[in-house]
Each structure stands twice: as C-alpha cells, then as structure tokens.
Amino acid sequence: MKLITRNTDYAMRALCYIAQQTKDSVPVTEMVKDLAIPRPFLRKILQTLSGEGMLDSYRGQGGGFSLSLSPSKIFITDLIKIFQNAIQLNECIFKKKMCPNRKTCLMKREMDSIEKDVLLRLSRISIASLISNGNGKRSNRERKEGRYGEA
C-alpha cells in the first residue's frame, strides 16, 4: 500500500536537487554523487522527465539538465501522473454487486472521496515547498555544508 513509487520519489529528489543548483545545467554524474540513486535508473527517469517537458536537456560535454518550469509550478501529482499509471485508489471493487439498496454503494463513495482528498493534498506539494529557502536556489551556507544535513 504505497502511495509513492521509487520513480516518483527519485524524480522528486532529482528535481529538488537541480532546483537547488546555481549552474545552468546539471549533469547526471553530479547528481549521482549526492543523491543515492543508481545511475542508469536516474538517467532513465531524467530522460522521461525531459520527454514530458519538465526538464530541458543539453547534450555533449558540459551538458546536463535544467528545470523547464519554476519549482513552484512542479507538483507531486504531476510526477505521479508521469510515473504511476493510475492515480486510482480503488476500482469499484464491488462492481455493483453489493449494496443492493443503494444507488451507489457507500464503499465506492467513500473510496472516491478519499482518493479525491489525497490527490488534492498531494497536488499542493510543490518542489519549491520541499526545498529549504523556497526560491529554488541553495544558499552558500547550505552548499558549503555539503550534501543534505541529517537534521
């Protein structure tokens, strides 16, 4: 019963990471050093994000990836849509077989409502809201301390 898969998880981390860099573009090699993500997997994920228009990519030496959108305009639900087939918590498990005296069974109604609520809440979490100072750039102090603190 997981809400977020690795794909989505890693994508979030990578986007946060890129958002926090000052460079024009960030190569995979650099991300792999800081984020604990297998290189080929991360590569695939970034390619997907690039294909989906969330990242701009630059080939060749000195190339890498940069955000196509402002960190405040990238939401977790966007990533879930890309990496997790269905955002469907239920699929009318009773298929009209149960709850004979109701137009729509309580189960389905509740599940639909829960799902709607979960998605609404996830849709409010942006990349910007996940990084420290919220402006998408990492402060010098943060950069100097290296990696991400254990706090």
Added chain:
Amino acid sequence: MKLITRNTDYAMRALCYIAQQTKDSVPVTEMVKDLAIPRPFLRKILQTLSGEGMLDSYRGQGGGFSLSLSPSKIFITDLIKIFQNAIQLNECIFKKKMCPNRKTCLMKREMDSIEKDVLLRLSRISIASLISNGNGKRSNRERKEGRYGEA
C-alpha cells in the same frame, strides 16, 4: 497505487455475504456460487479470517463459517491489517536527506497526515454499513430477488 488488495476486497465481500445470510453457518460452496471468487482462494481467505478470530468455523458436513463479531464491529481497517502487511503510505522517502532547514520535512509531515486521515476514514466503514439494511440480515425480498441487484 491501490489502497485495497484482492484479499481484503474478497474478505469484505465474504463477510458481507455471511452477514446477510440467516443460516447458522455458511459453507464455502454456497459463497462461491454467489460471489465471483475462485474457490481455493476464498477458502484460504476464510481460513485466515477464522484464525484471526473474525469467523467461527464448523467442520464436517453441514459446517461452514459464521461471524464471530457483529457486522457493526468489523471494520475495513481490521481487514487491511490482516491482509496487507503495512498500512504505510510512505516510508520517509527522503530519509532525512532533504529539507535541510526543517526539523521534519514538509513531505513527511504531509504524507503522515494524509495517511492518518485515510486510515481514520477507512476505520469508520464497517461491514454493517456496507450491507443494505444494516442489521446484518438479508430481507426476504432481497433473498428472493437472488444474488445482488445491479442497482
């Protein structure tokens, strides 16, 4: 991204079914006729429910299963606990690596909160609330109409 697995789903249906019968005990053979669940799978599920103290079982000819508890005291979260290892929607995916300037990252806080809310809501759905008249017994009219209506 499923909240409810087949195990849980089938268990719910079976419990609803049993709750709606007037007999003292309901054999698998009978359930299989009405519910669209593979017999050996349903058997396994019922055995589990029996082992967990949610069903009483009677062996031998004329045997079967009956509810150990009132339908109003059996909740979906009970079944999820039995059949779905973790009721955990997230597992602190950032593992303290992100959100350097916060004691607890927004992501984790939000996910925990969402999870709590989902579970609270699921914990309110009882077997009784899923069956038509709520008293755990099927009316004669309902029984006569056979199966479960498409309404």
Added chain:
DNA sequence: ACAAATGATACTATGATAGTATCATTAAAA
C-alpha cells in the same frame, strides 16, 4: 580526435499480490 554528456531502447531482477493443489481431519447423514 576525444571525452563527456544525453537519446533511444531493449533487457533482466525482485517482490508483492494472486491464485492453486493436496492431504489430513472432522462430523452429519445414509
């Protein structure tokens, strides 16, 4: 030319979920 990057794409591995199979035991009924 070389090195360092992404693009495209096919492949493998793992694990949870889903489902099957079989033999043993019980108990009512013929």
Added chain:
DNA sequence: TTTTAATGATACTATCATAGTATCATTTGT
C-alpha cells in the same frame, strides 16, 4: 460404518508492477 461434505494446514505456482541494468547511437565542447 462408510460415505460425503465440510474445514485445517501447508506448500506450491503464476502474474504483474516496480525496480533496475545494459548498450549503442548521437551530440557537443575542448
């Protein structure tokens, strides 16, 4: 007392989404 219809226990197999790997082609700065 034998048969039959039920559950108990338990081991096995199948499927599928998730997770991850591998490789060759292309681009581009030095």
